[in-house]
Amino acid sequence: MSDCELCLTTTLPILWQNNRFRVILVxxxxxxxxxxxxxxxxxxxxxxxxxxxxxxxxxxxNIIENIVTDVYxxxxxxxxxxxxxxxxxxxxxxxxxxxxxxxxxxxxxxPVRQNKFENSIDEIDQLKQQLHLKLNH
Numbered sequence: 581m582s583d584c585e586l587c588l589t590t591t592l593p594i595l596w597q598n599n600r601f602r603v604i605l606v607x608x609x610x611x612x613x614x615x616x617x618x619x620x621x622x623x624x625x626x627x628x629x630x631x632x633x634x635x636x637x638x639x640x641x642n643i644i645e646n647i648v649t650d651v652y653x654x655x656x657x658x659x660x661x662x663x664x665x666x667x668x669x670x671x672x673x674x675x676x677x678x679x680x681x682x683x684x685x686x687x688x689x690x691p692v693r694q695n696k697f698e699n700s701i702d703e704i705d706q707l708k709q710q711l712h713l714k715l716n717h
Contacts, residue, residue: 584622584666584667584668585666585668586618586622586666586668586670587622587668590602590604592604592605592606592607592608592616593605593607593704595615595704595707595708595711596708596711596712596715596716597620598715598716599620600619600620600621600633600636601617601618601619601620601636601637601640602617602618602620603615603616603617603618603640603644603711604616604617604618605699605704605707606672607698607699609687610681610695610696610697611674611675611680611681611687611697612652612675612677612697612698612699612703613648613651613652613654613674613675613699613703613707614672614673614674614675614687615644615648615672615673615674615707616670616671616672616673617637617640617641617644617670617671617673618668618669618670619637619668619669619670622668623668623669624663624667624668624669625663625669626661626669629669637669637671640715641659641671641673643711643714643715644673644711645657645659645673646714647707647710647711647714648673648675648707649675650706650710651703651706651707651710652675652703654675654676654677655676655677655678655683656675656676657673657674657675657676658672658673658674658676658686658687659671659672659673659674660672660674660686674687679693679695680693680695680697681693681694681695681697
């Protein structure tokens with residue numbers, strides 16, 4: 581779809597991709613380890629996917645959640661699939677820390693702190709390596 585943000589070429593780093601899904605590092609939100617799992621094909625709702633593709637998506641999400649936990653040791657992980665502004669299947673995988681700028685509210689709330697967070701080169705390398713190791717089978 582021509583006006584869909586997720587159908588356009590992303591400016592964010594792609595950490596992993598296969599023929600159906602890609603994992604994006606959302607590195608422009610001041611949140612360490614924030615990943616987005618995107619369906620490459622433009623599909624609006626999960627129930628429009630075949631059971632096999634749904635199963636693959638949930639399996640990938642579980643693997644991502646485990647990898648993010650291993651790399652960042654967050655206090656909590658938030659998973660969100662909204663799609664109100666971008667009606668294209670995608671999941672936000674958001675590690676949460678008690679000192680992040682929004683905790684305990686959602687990351688779409690007003691910030692309560694003004695800390696600066698960045699992913700280290702080592703963290704990004706670990707994410708890439710683990711994604712490729714655990715998702716390329």
